[in-house]
Amino acid sequence: MSKFILINIDIRGPIKTELSYITGSAIRGAYINKYINKNKIKEDISLNKEYREKLLSNNIKFYDAYPRIGDNYSISTPLCFYASKDKIKEFSRDNNTIGIKNELNENIEEGFQRVNKSDFSILKNNLINLVSIKRVENLHNSKQINEENLFRYEAIDKNQQYYTIVQCEDYLVNEVKDTFDKEIVYIGGSKSSGYGMCELNIEGIYNINDIKNRLNIGIDKEQEYLTIYFASNTVLRDDFGNVISYIPEKELEEKLGINNVKIIKSTILSTDIKGYNAMWKSFIPSVTAIKSGSIISYSYEGKLDYNKVRDFEINGVGSKKQEGYGRIYINPSFNVTECRNYQEDTKLEKINIKLDKKANDTLTTILNNINKSREDEYLTKIQVEALDSKTDSRGIKKVQLEEFPNAQAGKLINIIDQAIDKIDSLGEVESKNHMKNFKHELKTKTRNLYMNTSKAKLFGECLFDYLDELISDKSIEDLTGSRFKLEYATYENIKLNKSGDYKLKLLLTKKLLTFNLRENGGEKNEG
Numbered sequence: 001m002s003k004f005i006l007i008n009i010d011i012r013g014p015i016k017t018e019l020s021y022i023t024g025s026a027i028r029g030a031y032i033n034k035y036i037n038k039n040k041i042k043e044d045i046s047l048n049k050e051y052r053e054k055l056l057s058n059n060i061k062f063y064d065a066y067p068r069i070g071d072n073y074s075i076s077t078p079l080c081f082y083a084s085k086d087k088i089k090e091f092s093r094d095n096n097t098i099g100i101k102n103e104l105n106e107n108i109e110e111g112f113q114r115v116n117k118s119d120f121s122i123l124k125n126n127l128i129n130l131v132s133i134k135r136v137e138n139l140h141n142s143k144q145i146n147e148e149n150l151f152r153y154e155a156i157d158k159n160q161q162y163y164t165i166v167q168c169e170d171y172l173v174n175e176v177k178d179t180f181d182k183e184i185v186y187i188g189g190s191k192s193s194g195y196g197m198c199e200l201n202i203e204g205i206y207n208i209n210d211i212k213n214r215l216n217i218g219i220d221k222e223q224e225y226l227t228i229y230f231a232s233n234t235v236l237r238d239d240f241g242n243v244i245s246y247i248p249e250k251e252l253e254e255k256l257g258i259n260n261v262k263i264i265k266s267t268i269l270s271t272d273i274k275g276y277n278a279m280w281k282s283f284i285p286s287v288t289a290i291k292s293g294s295i296i297s298y299s300y301e302g303k304l305d306y307n308k309v310r311d312f313e314i315n316g317v318g319s320k321k322q323e324g325y326g327r328i329y330i331n332p333s334f335n336v337t338e339c340r341n342y343q344e345d346t347k348l349e350k351i352n353i354k355l356d357k358k359a360n361d362t363l364t365t366i367l368n369n370i371n372k373s374r375e376d377e378y379l380t381k382i383q384v385e386a387l388d389s390k391t392d393s394r395g396i397k398k399v400q401l402e403e404f405p406n407a408q409a410g411k412l413i414n415i416i417d418q419a420i421d422k423i424d425s426l427g428e429v430e431s432k433n434h435m436k437n438f439k440h441e442l443k444t445k446t447r448n449l450y451m452n453t454s455k456a457k458l459f460g461e462c463l464f465d466y467l468d469e470l471i472s473d474k475s476i477e478d479l480t481g482s483r484f485k486l487e488y489a490t491y492e493n494i495k496l497n498k499s500g501d502y503k504l505k506l507l508l509t510k511k512l513l514t515f516n517l518r519e520n521g522g523e524k525n526e527g
Helices: 024-038 049-056 085-094 170-180 208-214 249-256 306-315 357-387 406-425 428-440 444-451 463-471 476-480 501-519
Strands: 002-011 060-062 066-069 081-084 112-114 120-124 127-131 135-141 150-156 161-169 183-186 197-206 226-230 259-267 270-277 282-290 295-301 328-330 338-341
Touching: 002 170, 002 208, 024 049, 024 060, 024 161, 024 170, 024 183, 066 120, 081 085, 085 112, 161 170, 170 183, 170 197, 197 208, 208 306, 249 259, 249 295, 249 306, 306 328, 357 476, 357 501, 406 428, 406 501, 428 463, 428 501, 444 463, 463 501, 476 501
Parallel strands: 127 338
Antiparallel strands: 002 161, 002 197, 060 161, 066 161, 081 112, 120 127, 135 150, 183 197, 226 295, 226 328, 259 295, 270 282
């Protein structure tokens, strides 16, 4: 019976790869190299029957390494989750948790899109938690050639956690433990340049059901159809050697003991599998594979024998299974109803610390700078939302400044700068009086320009009326219709600077005018 050895990988040095995961072939190569060195093997392992069985046969398989965060193990994001376009847009913009639908047991309405913002997800607490991968790009200068000696390398950044699984027969378990437990190995390319250092630790030895539990993948025995989730990239071929994008019905009937199997739905993506053989010093021909996360559903007649299901999952499908390809789970149960970006579960204990005057002043300066940055980020979000083809209920743009003359835009920016200065020096009342006087003193020609909605409009108002909105008590949220929230950093007993709605409205208006001025070729600096 196959055992599944779960191995935690702590990345100590960047791993050179264009992928977001570590391939099973790279881990397999590291294992074979470590095994040969540990056992001081001098002969060609492919010519020795014992070594072929232990290292090169289907008795031992090396899975692709996927991200891990502590004790939370990710899987390839299943392609069965959908959300409305508005919810996906909200998720991308605000990073909010959104409700999702699972096409395996729910009808997907028109206007819904697949949730596939990340290659990997952690299933936890009825949530699909999307995992982001930190990557780096480096330039290297090769001294071995005279021309074109700059090369760009992409890599998975260091100080991240991954995991892999080695599936092997019972008699090989101790071999794997001796070779890979508490070991430092180098994975991927450019090892001599400092890439690929990884620390390996065996977390445990399990059966397939234990592994599925660790990944929070259940089995839905009530499913009407036979649903297959591809947990890894999979290369499938027909009887003539042609690449195909489904598991042949005949194979499913033979392996699972069911009849009249027919494809009814296929939700798949394809990917090109590439590689490099270090011994041959040449690239391996690419082949098209079903991308991990894909799902295919079949109708069938008969009753599923879940012992045969287990054996089918253990054996996998397709070719290149020694390198982790062809992993499948049948009738998976993904018990999730919402989607979010992964967040650490942290509990912070509140501690009261008495600060001396110097520390208090330093902390005040730091927090004021943080709050200033948060205000700027908040206003930028509103600006982008207003300029990004957003429309009001009548289908008209919220911001229209394209026809507003640069000279007038520059003058209004100067007036706003003066008003902001007066808030800090003379107070808000004097600043508002300054804006009132500016509006009152507009000459007839300029006044008409400010009142012409075809020339300039901000948030549904001509500029002439918009000036009244600026000095009114209306909040910035009510003025712009934005749903963004501004959250300030705080600290007990420290008074921090916070801009009121009036100042925020001035700063936002200045941002919009400055952006439009630059778009129109003006050179007014925002200072």
